[in-house]
Amino acid sequence: KDSGPPSKIKCINFGGYEINTWHAAPYPEEYSRNKVLYICEFCLKYMNSDFVAWRHKLKCPAKHPPGDEIYRDGKYSFFEVDGRKNPVYCQNLCLLAKLFLGSKTLYYDVEPFLFYIMTETDEFGCHFAGYFSKEKRPSSQNNVSCILVLPIYQRRGFGHMLIDFSYLLTRVEQKTGSPEKPLSDMGLLSYRAYWRLILCHHLLDQNQPLSIVNISERTGMTPDDIVSALEGLRALVRDPITKTYALRLDRKYFKEYIERHDSKNYPKINPDRLVWVPYV
Numbered sequence: 001k002d003s004g005p006p007s008k009i010k011c012i013n014f015g016g017y018e019i020n021t022w023h024a025a026p027y028p029e030e031y032s033r034n035k036v037l038y039i040c041e042f043c044l045k046y047m048n049s050d051f052v053a054w055r056h057k058l059k060c061p062a063k064h065p066p067g068d069e070i071y072r073d074g075k076y077s078f079f080e081v082d083g084r085k086n087p088v089y090c091q092n093l094c095l096l097a098k099l100f101l102g103s104k105t106l107y108y109d110v111e112p113f114l115f116y117i118m119t120e121t122d123e124f125g126c127h128f129a130g131y132f133s134k135e136k137r138p139s140s141q142n143n144v145s146c147i148l149v150l151p152i153y154q155r156r157g158f159g160h161m162l163i164d165f166s167y168l169l170t171r172v173e174q175k176t177g178s179p180e181k182p183l184s185d186m187g188l189l190s191y192r193a194y195w196r197l198i199l200c201h202h203l204l205d206q207n208q209p210l211s212i213v214n215i216s217e218r219t220g221m222t223p224d225d226i227v228s229a230l231e232g233l234r235a236l237v238r239d240p241i242t243k244t245y246a247l248r249l250d251r252k253y254f255k256e257y258i259e260r261h262d263s264k265n266y267p268k269i270n271p272d273r274l275v276w277v278p279y280v
């Protein structure tokens with residue numbers, strides 16, 4: 001619940017970038033009075049003025065997110081941060097995320113979640129590019145709770161990488177999963193594009209007949225999401241007489257779909273670079 005006067009924050013100063021915000025977030029009132037909020041790109045501490053931010057930068061020892069680096073391939077890393085072990089960082093992360101997420105309610109109760117932070121590394125440190133959160137509860141059917149790529153990094157395939165990473169974890173857990181609903185418009189567009197691309201790969205790679213259960217085991221996707229992706233690819237046809245479904249494999253179309261994506265040359269997740277055991 002939002003309380004107090006409406007937030008005036010119009011933009012954040014983050015790692016030297018000024019980024020316009022999209023939504024209000026419940027920062028404490030004394031931080032919501034200014035148009036610009038200063039956020040340390042490494043520890044995510046929020047500050048009121050460029051003077052405080054400058055002083056903080058001199059003494060902040062962080063050059064990467066807290067937690068364990070569980071993936072590194074070239075300049076891309078993933079850090080797993082436990083909401084119980086690093087509550088302040090995770091609360092700050094949730095507040096930051098709220099500035100770009102329309103419907104997000106969690107800010108302070110971070111303990112039941114793990115946070116997977118994707119960074120891009122250069123000589124100054126591991127720069128925060130995006131993240132997703134995930135419930136620790138083993139019975140949860142959601143493999144992603146919230147997902148965000150900072151606007152300055154959007155439309156470069158990072159959302160795709162985060163989603164791909166979330167399914168990689170799900171496969172290691174020998175489970176299937178789906179993002180928490182409702183999805184935002186951008187979330188839906190990104191997931192749809194991802195699901196369809198994965199299905200194109202799997203439909204092309206197959207020699208033997210496939211079943212949805214089979215695809216589900218190989219991808220970590222739920223049967224519902226597989227059906228919706230197949231429909232999106234116009235690969236699921238219902239026989240009007242027998243009322244059964246059949247797969248229509250338009251290999252040329254699948255190939256074109258993959259080639260269109262590959263031509264963008266987006267960075268990819270390399271599953272071999274994951275060093276991780278599931279949370280217990």
Ligand code: ACO
Pocket residue numbers: 100101102144145146147148149150153154155156157158159160161179180181182183184185186187188189190191193264
């Ligand atoms: N308009 C049209 N298509 C889009 C858009 C858009 N604004 N955004 C993504 N897509 C589609 C495109 O097909 C795109 O591929 P392309 O750029 O090659 O055309 C594809 O989705 C994936 O693009 P990525 O570059 O991999 O994704 P990005 O890094 O931009 O991140 C994300 C996607 C995470 C959804 C980002 O837009 C974001 O953080 N949005 C704000 C927060 C948000 O809405 N999060 C999802 C909430 S739902 C949930 O949390 C479970």
Ligand code: ZN
Pocket residue numbers: 040041042043044045056060061062
């Ligand atoms: Zn800091």
